[in-house]
Amino acid sequence: MPLFGTLDLVRAGASLPQVDDLDTEAWPLPRAETLQVIYEVPRETTALLPPALHPALPSYVTFGFTRYPESPVGAFNLATVRLGSRAGAHPRGLVLGAIASTEAAAGALRARWGLSTVAGDVSLVRRHDRITGLASRDGRVVLECGLIDPEPISGADVQFINWVTLALAPLAGSNGGSTGPLLIQVDPRHTIHKAERGRPEIGRFDAEAWTAPGVRAVHPVVATASLSDTDLPRIRFVMDPSVPVIHGTRRIRESREGE
Numbered sequence: 001m002p003l004f005g006t007l008d009l010v011r012a013g014a015s016l017p018q019v020d021d022l023d024t025e026a027w028p029l030p031r032a033e034t035l036q037v038i039y040e041v042p043r044e045t046t047a048l049l050p051p052a053l054h055p056a057l058p059s060y061v062t063f064g065f066t067r068y069p070e071s072p073v074g075a076f077n078l079a080t081v082r083l084g085s086r087a088g089a090h091p092r093g094l095v096l097g098a099i100a101s102t103e104a105a106a107g108a109l110r111a112r113w114g115l116s117t118v119a120g121d122v123s124l125v126r127r128h129d130r131i132t133g134l135a136s137r138d139g140r141v142v143l144e145c146g147l148i149d150p151e152p153i154s155g156a157d158v159q160f161i162n163w164v165t166l167a168l169a170p171l172a173g174s175n176g177g178s179t180g181p182l183l184i185q186v187d188p189r190h191t192i193h194k195a196e197r198g199r200p201e202i203g204r205f206d207a208e209a210w211t212a213p214g215v216r217a218v219h220p221v222v223a224t225a226s227l228s229d230t231d232l233p234r235i236r237f238v239m240d241p242s243v244p245v246i247h248g249t250r251r252i253r254e255s256r257e258g259e
Contacts (some may be wrong), residue, residue, distance in 0.1 A: 001008075002054060003046065003054055003055050003168040004049075004050065004051050004052075004053070004054060004244070005046055005047070005048070005049025005051050005052070005053045005054070005055065005085070006046055007048060007049055007050045007051070008090060009051075009241055009242060011049060011081045011114075012050075012166070012181070013168065013180075013181055015116075015167070016032060016099075016114075016116070016117055016166060016167050016168045016181060017110040017111070017115065017117070017167045018111070018167065018168045018169075018179070019110075019111060019112070019113070019114045019115050019167045019168065019169040019182075019184065020111065020118045020169075020179075020233050021170070022044070022080065022169060022170055022184075022238065022252050023115065023234070023235075023252070024112040024234060024235060025234065026231055026232065026233045026234045027103060027231055027232040028071055028231050029068050029071055029072055029188075029215065029229070029230045029231050029232065030069075030204075030229045030230075031069055031070065031227065031228075031229065032065040032066050032068050032069075032087075032228055032229070032230045033065075033124060033222070033225070033227055033258070034064065034065070034066045034067075034085050034225065034226050034227075034228065034230075034256065035064065035065040035124060035131055035133050035146070035224075035225050036062055036063070036064050036068075036146060036158075036160075036223065036225075037062070037064075037133070037145040037146065037147075037200045037202065037219060037220040037223045037224050037248075038060055038061070038062050038063075038220075038223070039060065039061055039063070039200065039202065039218065039219060040058050040059065040060050040215035040217040040218050040219040040220075040221060041059050041060060041061045041083075041216060041217065041218055042059065042214065042215075042218060042228050043055070043058075043059050043195070043214060043216055044061075044214050045059050045061075045083055045214055046052065047214065048094070048212065048213075048214070049083065049085050049094060050081055050098060050166060050181075050183065050241035050242065051089070051241065051242050051243065051244075052183060052239050052240060052241045052242065052243060052244060052245050052248060053085040053086065053087055053094065053164070053183075053241075053245075054085060054086040054094065055085060055087075056084035056085055056086060056091070056196065057082075059083075059084060060083075060084040060213055060221060061081060061083055061084065061212075061217070062080075062081075062084065062093055062161070063079075063080075063081060063085070063133070063143060063144055063145045063202070063205070064078075064079065064080040064081075064082060064132030065077070065078070065079050065124045065135070065153050066078050066124070067118065067124045067164045069088070071105070071226050072108075072195075073102065073104040073108050074104065074105075075103040076100055076101045076102045076104075076105035076118075077122035077123060078098060078099070078100050078101070078105070078109075079098065079120075079122045079123060079133060079135035079143060080095055080097070080098045080115075080163075080211055080219065081095070081096045081097050081098075081101045081143070081159075081210040081213070081215075081253070082094060082095050082096065082163060083090070083096055083178055084154060085124075085164075087164065087183075087185075087239065087255050088244070088245050088246055089218065090162075091161050091162075092161060092163070092164045092185075092199070093161045093162070093163050093164070094163075094164050094165075095116060095163050095164070095166075095168070095186075095212050096115050096116070096211050096212045096215070097117075097118075097124055097208065097210035097211045097212065098116060098117040098118075098244045098252075099117065099118055099119070099121075099135045099142075099143075100117050100118075100119055100120070100122065101119070101120070101121065101122040102249045103119045104154075105117075105119075106118055106119040109232075110167075111119070111144060111170075112232070112234070113165060113184060113186050113232060114165035114166065114167025114169065114184045114186075115165050115184075115186075116165070116166075116167075116211065119259065120135060120136055120137040120138075120142075121133045121136040121137075122134070123135075128148060129145050129149060130148050130149070130150070130198075130201075131146055131150060131196075131198075131225050132144070132145070132146035133145055136253065137209060140206075141222045141238040142204070142205075142206040142209035142210065143204065143205055143206070143209075143210070144202070144203035144204040144205075144236070145175075145200070145201060145202040145203065145205070145223075146200075146201050146202075146203075146223070147184050147196070147197075147198040147199070147200065147201075147223035147224070147225050148196070148198050148199040148200040148201050148223075149198045150196035150225060150252075151190050151196060151197055151198060151201060152195070152196055152219075153195050153196060153197045153224075155192030155193070155194070155195045155228075156159060156197065156199070157191060157195065157197065157224075157225065158195045158197075158224050160188070160190050162172055162182065162185060162186065162187040162188075163185075163187070163188075163249075164183045164185055164186065164239075165183070165184045165186060166181060166182075166183055166184075166241060167181070167182060167184055168180065168181060168182075168200050169181075169182040169184065169238065181241050181242075182238045182239065182240065182241065183238065183239040183240075183241045183245075184235055184237075184238050185235070185237040185238070185239070186233070186235075187233055187236070188230045188231050188232060188233060189230060189231055189233070190226070190228040190229070191228055191229040191230075192226050192227070192228040193226075193227045193229070194226060194227040195224065195225070195226045195227075196224065196225045196226070197222065197223065197224050197225075198224075198225075199219065199220070199223065200220040200222060202217045202220075202222035203221075203235075205217055207252050217238065222241070228244055234252075234253060235250055235252050235253075236251065236252055236253050237249055237250070237252065238250050238252060
């Protein structure tokens with residue numbers, strides 16, 4: 001029997017971001033510096049996944065930090081916590097929480113792509129022997145992790161898993177009408193110019209601050225860093241979070257052409 005998430009969508013609905021229009025424009029994001037730190041987590045995190053998604057086996061979480069030097073709302077840094085899952089056979093990272101370094105970025109990410117984002121302090125620091133990401137809210141560190149002893153690798157060896165977000169969004173058509181919980185696929189493209197891999201390290205992770213109760217970084221997997229031209233794309237697919245994606249997927253547009 002396949003396993004499915006057990007998140008209570010009724011209880012979760014009150015705190016979800018609101019997306020009023022699924023026809024958002026894409027954001028080109030050149031020269032983005034990204035750190036990904038992956039750890040295995042307890043199986044109990046299935047309770048954080050909606051019923052449409054399967055848990056990853058083994059369960060894992062990706063702590064992500066990205067410095068965007070250029071965007072339509074100016075330069076900003078972003079920290080995310082993404083829980084590994086599958087939509088049918090496809091790997092996906094469910095965004096449990098995000099912190100952006102500017103109010104403008106936090107508001108746009110919530111409204112355009114349904115990221116559960118708040119404003120805070122986010123930094124990505126490179127030293128000779130490590131790359132460290134640090135995220136704080138209200139003066140309190142809620143995530144600190146890094147890549148130790150970076151070594152160059154091919155860009156083909158860096159894997160970016162597409163995101164999904166859970167938001168209140170239009171249930172029919174691209175905008176207007178009734179709204180309800182939807183899973184939104186966010187699938188950035190990456191043209192990688194430089195990539196590195198190293199030993200993952202975590203110094204602090206406040207799970208409650210990321211709406212991630214029960215998530216504990218148990219076993220390190222890998223850490224990667226990269227420099228790439230990327231984007232936040234126009235939305236192509238949304239999914240009913242209460243039923244398997246094979247039954248509840250709605251196509252918003254045919255392709256990414258024209259972005």
